[in-house]
Each structure stands twice: as C-alpha cells, then as structure tokens.
Amino acid sequence: MAAGFKTVEPLEYYRRFLKENCRPDGRELGEFRTTTVNIGSISTADGSALVKLGNTTVICGVKAEFAAPSTDAPDKGYVVPNVDLPPLCSSRFRSGPPGEEAQVASQFIADVIENSQIIQKEDLCISPGKLVWVLYCDLICLDYDGNILDACTFALLAALKNVQLPEVTINEETALAEVNLKKKSYLNIRTHPVATSFAVFDDTLLIVDPTGEEEHLATGTLTIVMDEEGKLCCLHKPGMFPPLQS
C-alpha cells in the first residue's frame, strides 16, 4: 500500500517522513550515508581512489604526463579534471558526448581545485619554461544515487593524496628528461576541501546528502565546499525550482 502511494504521490509520501524529521531510508535529516573509501585500487594509474556514499559510487584515476607550460605561466603545471557520467550509472544518461550534468560537474571540480589551491601549480614544475607535469584526473561515476558532487570531490582528494610522481631530471647535454621510476614522492596537498550537499524542500527544510529520489523531488540543491580552516571555497547554488504543485 505504501509502495502504491509512493508511486502516485511521491512528494506527499516524502512529506510524511519529513514531518517526523526522518527520511524513508531511516536517516535523520542531518545524517550522511555510510561512506567507504578504497585507495590505490588501479595499479596502472599514478593515483586512484574509489568512494562510495551509500549507493553513489565514483572512482577517480590520476595520470601524470609531461607537457610544455604556457608562455604566460612558465612555472605552472596543469590539473585537468574530467567527470564522466556513463550510461552505466543511471538510465537518464545516454552514450555520446558529455551531457550537461557531466559538464557542470567537471566545471565544479575545476573550480574547487582552483579556489581551494589544493595543489600549488608551481609544485608541478620540472623545468621552468620547458617541462611541467600535467595531472589528468578522470572521475567516473559507476552508480548514480544522488550527491555526485560530494563523492567526486572526495574521490579527487583521496586520489591526489595517493599520487606518487617519479623524480625527473633534465640531462644538460642531451636536453632530454630522465625519469627515475625508483624514486617517487607524494604530492604536496595544501588543503583538504570537503564538499557537503543539501537538498532544499518546500523552501524551508534542509536535508543533507540527498539520494537520487530526494534530489528529484527537492525545490533546489546547495553545495558548500569548505577547507579545514573553515574557509569557503565554493558556494554552488544553481538556482531553485518552483514547487511541483504550482
């Protein structure tokens, strides 16, 4: 009977739970889902991490490659994030070029990296004006059940902490780079930004870590990224939707 009511009136079904200050999966309004992290699972990547926030699963792989720096920033490396939401994770995504959701998530992760200064780009420089590291961070969602931004930020942070870069020296005579794979060092991670997403219901209630259904029923979403000093790196509030009924 409850299943029937849920199909016909999903918002009312939800409201019944919210009145009692809890949610259908048994969580409080301010409670997160069980989070698990698995570091270094991809051996072919320079750094990797798998994060599960309840059912939402995101895997991040970081590959480091050489690149020539741009002329206006000769001592800065690059960090290039890319979020991929394949058809595997949810039926709403089709194969083909990245959809809007994936592009917005990619831009969000790029903004978090830029604003929080998680890695100083100067640390990625090998030889100013000639050679720098570029870190390609690929985040792939394996299971989409809401709160993708939190999971991506967490996976990215965990993967970057796991990255080990080999030592590179430029041979003076041949001007070629020599990579010493035996001597590897971790990246210098300056801050630890953490993202928290909220779903807004009926313009009054805030619930933390929304699932896929909750995001769909909500009036709006809000994501805040803070570092350990309490500074805000990003306040992402992509607008509110008008309530479904009106």
Place this chain on the structure above:
Amino acid sequence: MEEETHTDAKIRAENGTGSSPRGPGRSLRHFACEQNLLSRPDGSASFLQGDTSVLAGVYGPAEVKVSKEIFNKATLEVILRPKIGLPGVAEKSRERLIRNTCEAVVLGTLHPRTSITVVPQVVSDAGSLLACCLNAACMALVDAGVPMRALFCGVACALDSDGTLVLDPTSKQEKEARAVLTFALDSVERKLLMSSTKGLYSDTELQQYLAAAQAASRHVFRFYRESLQRRYSKS
C-alpha cells in the same frame, strides 16, 4: 522606408535609459538598458553595466521537440555563446546557472509543452559578466511578455586583498580580488536564487556580502521599474 527606420531609431533611443553614474563608496557602475531592439526574437534587451554589455534574446513560448517536452510546464533553454572561441564546459555551467534562475521565476505551468529559449550574447566583457547576463535575460523575458512570478537581478561583488568589498567589479578588480561572488536575487523578498563563487572567504564574510548584494539589488530593481515606466509611457 527610410522614415520607418528613422522613427524606429528614435523609439529605440528613447527606450534606452541610464542610471546615475557611480558614486563614492560601494556602488554600482552606470547602467543602461534598451529593449525591443531585435526584430526576430519575441523579446530582446541589451544591458550595459559600465563597459560590460550583454544582448539577450528570448524566443517563446514556441514549439518544442518531442524529446524535450515536459507535459505540465514549459521547457526553458539557455544558449550562451562566448564572445570568442567555441563554447566549452564553463559556458555549460553558466547556462545551467542562468536556466535554473529563470526556471525559479518563470510561470512555466501556464505554457505546458512549449519551449522558452533565452539566448544571451556577450558583446563586451569588462567584469561582472554573469550578473550582466542575468539582468539582460530578465529584461528580455519581460520584453517578450513571458509570465513571471517575480523579477530577478544579478549582483557581483569582489573582495580585494585588504578586505574591502567592491560591488560590480571591473575585470581588473576581479583579477586582483581574493574572492568574487555573484548572486541572483528575486524582486519580491530579495531571496537568494542562485550563487556562484570563486576564491576563498569565510562564512561571516559571506553573510556580509549577501547583505550588501541585497541592498544593491534595490537599485537594480528601481532601475528596471524606471526603464519600463519610460518605455510604456511613450507608447
């Protein structure tokens, strides 16, 4: 034919209104707005903030592709083209921000199974671009006669290295700033509809900026009202 274009130009010039120039302290740059300048879109508006200028066109309510139609409300689309180069991920992100802001105010349920397309075109960028796009989009929606529950405006603020707040920053101020925040506020209760931020700041600073943006939005809404009053009082 020549006469027609001449009067057209006259009406256009009269429609354009300007606000008072930037005063001392925290205030906004000179704005100007012109409506109904393009013949093809159902509504169009050009909004200038200092040297930043955005031209927005609105088509709708119009026919929608069956794959995109929503049974009980209008499908809102925003197409943002940068001034130079091909559109990239940053443009998609901004399109999403503008679209969600418009969706919060447009009464889509009055026009189900239709599409409303907003096309802002950046003419010149001298800082506060997202805020200018939002203002141009709002004025274009009004010009097109799309039913809305409230008007909205965009306000940008920058926090420079010594901690002072600058409203409506120029590109130079934005580059040197520690943080740049753009808010979209509605006209009825000055509620926050959308926010997009860059840089690091604390939560007390956020509260201050939001309050300053809400105070500044009053000027923008007053400017909208004067601009529309002047336009409709002529015709």
